[in-house]
Amino acid sequence: MEDRRLEAFARLLDIMDELRVKCPWDRKQTFQSLRNNTIEETYELADAIADNDMESIREELGDLLLHVVFYSKLGDEQNAFDIGDVANAICDKLIYRHPHVFADVHADTPDEVMQNWEQLKLKEKHKKKGVLGGVPRSLPAMVKAFRIGEKAASAGFDWEKKEDVWAKVKEEIGEVQQEMDRAGSASFDREKLQEEFGDLFFAMINAARLYHVDPExxxxxxxxxxxxxxxxxxxxxxxxxxxxxxxxxxxxxxxxxxxxxxx
The missing domain is CATH 1.20.890 (cAMP-dependent Protein Kinase, Chain A)
Known part of the structure; x- marks a missing residue:
């Protein structure tokens, strides 16, 4: 690795140490107080990626990296973990989840890699929540639906052919229309209409996944x-x-x- 990259990272760590001592705002922060800022920074990076703005991507990655370093500093102060522990943990995880690179497992396509990845995640001690248990609760609904579809597919629960998803989409459109046709009548149930719209959106997000389109x-x-x-x-x-x-x-x-x- 180039020395300048290590020097830049060491510089960031030194700056964080100094800010934590000398800056009243930085000294005041906790895991909880930084959480919303971290979410905002993640969305700003997502915006930059959507715009394919390399200068903004570089800047937003820096902002997000600062949060990783900040949380690691807080962990160090509580004798829980430091940035070295964070880095080593992800290194160990990457090696474990890439046996086709670091061991003798074969995976020749991205889909095979993802299937192996999800299966290995289920074997880890902290993943005893089922196939879908690892999907974060606070993910935006569209992103969450996409991840749910991916994880279910990794367990073999998916359409045999991607074209088959359109029958489900048409079925859900019909159910939405059926509820809309009841509007104004005594049998109209707005919550049921909302549920049917949700089912339609979920089916469309799965269709996007099967055709390798990011719905977001x-x-x-x-x-x-x-x-x-x-x-x-x-x-x-x-x-x-x-x-x-x-x-x-x-x-x-x-x-x-x-x-x-x-x-």
């Missing part, structure tokens, strides 16, 4: 596309001196189509 990135792409096109409508309305609220739906649709053509 796909939806974020659509979010940005909508914002961009709606912004075009707002700009054109302002240029024409028309309040957006006074425009007809047909007028806005025409501008929407202009926005699409301009992309």
């Amino acid at each position: 990135l796909a939806l974020e792409h659509s979010n940005k596309k909508f914002i961009r096109r709606f912004g075009y409508i707002e700009d054109r309305a302002q240029a024409e001196g028309k309040p957006l609220g006074s425009m007809t739906l047909d007028e806005m649709e025409a501008l929407w189509q202009e926005a699409k053509k301009s992309e």
Whole structure:
């Protein structure tokens, strides 16, 4: 390894030691107080990755690395663990979970690697919660659904052919429509409609997984596309001196189509 990388990391550790002593804010922090900041930094990194902004990715990785070092410093102060323990633990885990690299197990495809990975995780002492027990409770619902699908598939619970998932999607669409058709009647149950929408979303997320599409990135792409096109409508309305609220739906649709053509 290049010495400059080790020197940079040692510099970060030294700075953290100094901040913990001399900075009132850093001295005050605990595991609990840093938690929300860590979540925010993770999302900022996710945004940078979605934008494929290498400069921002580098910056956000640094922010996240600071949190790893900070938590390790807190652990050291409590005589629980230090950054060396953290690094060695992940090294040991990587070696254990990559027997196709460090032992004599064969895995020739990424899917085989993932299946071995999940099976090995289940064997670890702290993973006695079942196949789905390791999915963090606080994950966003879409990410959680994707991970649930991955883990269930690693245990063999999946569609035999990826095309088969569309029958499930169509089934769930039908059930949503059935509940929507009851709207306004005495038998309408909004909670049941919510449940059916959830089942449809879950089926669509599994479809995305089977076709190797990240549903979070796909939806974020659509979010940005909508914002961009709606912004075009707002700009054109302002240029024409028309309040957006006074425009007809047909007028806005025409501008929407202009926005699409301009992309």
